[in-house]
Amino acid sequence: MDLTAVIIVEILYTIASLIIISSGLAVIFGMMKVINFAHGEFMMIGGYATIIAVKSGINIYVSILIIAPLVVGIIGVIIERLIIRHLYGRLVDTMLATWGISIVLIGLATMIFGNTTEGITTPISGWQIGDYRINGYNFFIIMIAILIVSLGYYLLKFTKLGLIARGAMQDPNVASSLGYNPDRIYMTTFFIGSAFSGMAGGILAPLVGLTPNWGTAYIAKAFITVVVGGPSIITGLLSSSTLFGSVNQIFSFITTPVWGEVALLVTAIILLRLLPKGITNSIFRGKL
Amino acid sequence: MQSISQKRLVSGVILALLAMYILPNFIEYSTLSLLIIYAILALSLGLIWGFGGILCFGQAAFFGLGAYSYAVFAVNIGESSIPFILAILTPALFALILGAIMFYGKLSDVYLGVITLVVTLILFRFANSTAGPEYAIGKARLGGFNGMPNFHTLNVPGMPDVYIWDLDFYYVCFILLIICFISLYFLIKSSFGRICIAIGQNEQRIELIGYDVRKYKTIFFGIGGGLAGLAGALYASWAEIVTPGLFSLSQSAEIIIWCIVGGVGTLSGPILGAVILGLLKYYLGQQSLVDNNLVIGSILVLFVLFLPNGLSPALANLWVKITVKTKSRRPNTRRKKVSRAVRGIHNE
């Protein structure tokens, strides 16, 4: 009984962290069909921003939820204006350029922070369920994931901004023919997407030892979650995170975490082979 | 046309042979050997990307697989000839299977990128987790993140005790590079090669003509995998240790950067890119002022933005301009490189 509860929490936590680490990439990919390979490094910067803010005495939640997204969002916009906007419509080139950016950011972080591990402690202590101990911070992560999904759903479904965004997702020309400057839309999207990446980094920072190349561990996972999810941002993110999170956790439980991860990746390959355009293009068509 | 380019090939090979003898006077031959291994690795991606339009984000998978296969078989067999051949065949076979999964599933560019990337990651994760004694193939323990040292390095075929090392190893690598280059040159000139190039440009047309595109792409991908495996086997012999780092994302990135910098759509480009960036990395490694990643990453961004066709076509154009200036009567009949069009298709 206790064990079941622990496993369920663990699965929910894995799903939630997949949602959190993929949301930034999903926003940018869904709206602009751009794969931001620097996503992992945006997370890394978010992590450092949080750690620095906390160490300089700012409240940890403010650091995670406001400072990290803001810092990374601004950096994202600068990169979008300087580099990515010249490459719109050239999918492979944007992937390569953002890959380059990711390497540059690793290099910069190494020069600034050195190759040492930085960390802060989690703000919530854990508690006991029977013989097992659960990390309280996991609940915070699950909460945030629920918040991101419901907020995203609300914004897309019920606001004017969401309507424009949905139009732009269907066809980039729609927005401009309605009189909205596509440049502004792209910039805003990139800001929001980067901010999400930054927040993800901030949220995970207390759980890990941060190093400059920490982000590379996440890019592939986020990448497949988004791509397998398919064209609908929210349903796609939710369904692929649920699937991958469960697979990962169940296999980790049966064997070892390494095999859990391998199982996740193998599932991704099989899914892409069966549903080459993503889950939401085949099963949940027309959802948000 | 044919004879002009063949004359060029011959003069190129002669120049390369000259370079082979002269270069060790300027750069350490162990560094040179590594640069040449990189060049072969770059060729493997340059072939499938530049001529087949297949952008593989996980070329490192085949490189690492080649290196590991070599090491595993060398430990078990105790000489190098058979392991060397198996180190080419194993990744080639792996690439054929992976290629068949992807191309018979009609996956498009992005998904191709995802899958190749994910496969590399799986291998990386797996190789890292094999520290325990239960992970052994025959006598060879895979060794996890510490890697696998102590295997039989390259020897003269049939004579396991006569090792090929130092300067000799450098010559072997260089000659293998030349052989690869010439073979690929004739491969892309062959009917098979022309069909693959055409597939890279317009898959549907080739299908309408009646070729089984899936088959051609899979075989082409397999050749690329085998070539990367060859580079892996040489690398294993050079480094005398294989580690999971061979499968890493940064290794894959490096191969792509070599091709971009040198020029996608040419054979000389990837070699040029690998050598230049390999040297750059070597010199950057000797100072601590600027981080290596910062420079390499910036180079990638700048090339994508400003010189997407790479150095090789740019240098060729420059060469034409110079020769046209000196011999102004000579008409400029040079055909545009296919690379632009190939990349154009990608970007749609």
Place this chain on the structure above:
Amino acid sequence: MSNIILETHNLSMKFGGVVAVDNVDFTLRENELRCLIGPNGAGKSTFFKCITGLHKPSSGNIYIQGEETTHWHTHEISHLGIGIKTQVPNVMDGLSVWENIWLSARRYNDVKNANRRVDSVIERIKIGDIAKRLVGELAHGQRQRVELAIVLAADPWLVILDEPAAGMTGVDVEIMIDIIKEINRHAAMIIVEHDMQFIKSIADQVTVFYQGSILMEDNVDIVLADQRVRDVYLGRKV
């Protein structure tokens, strides 16, 4: 009457809830030149894609020379000796005209015969002047002709063209008409076309598509004089 070379039975193609091709029975005989006409969205292009393997039909069967090809891949259908040209010029922009045609000729010939075959096709289509140019540098009409040359280089006995005159003007259309008539001397043809003038100058038998089904099938003069066909083209309900 000559032999049936291509036929469909109850061929249907649905996209989600939309029925693009609805239970079509179609037959084509040897040496025939058949035009498929109809207003936009009538299903003629979808029908073209079904019989050439570019779409997998939802139901029904396709037979080519008695053999069922319903679920065949495009390259297998093409391999039967069928030349296919899609609506947008489908060519290799980075290769020369000669190389483009060579790829097709090489499919069924060894290198030496392929070279010879390319030269003869180039002469037949009269594109000798642009043979060395890159296809990407050519004008639209020339690219269309290059694609026809690609189709012919494989020496097909059935040629299926989707809107060969689309986006062409004056002289180019004239040339296209001549080429099509010339091809028809050696091969049966199915031509999906929208332009009435063009159809008048080439067609003999015409099949009219409307809302996914065949509205009528007859000689071109009878079809064009038919009130229902006129209504369909003017957008009136039948």
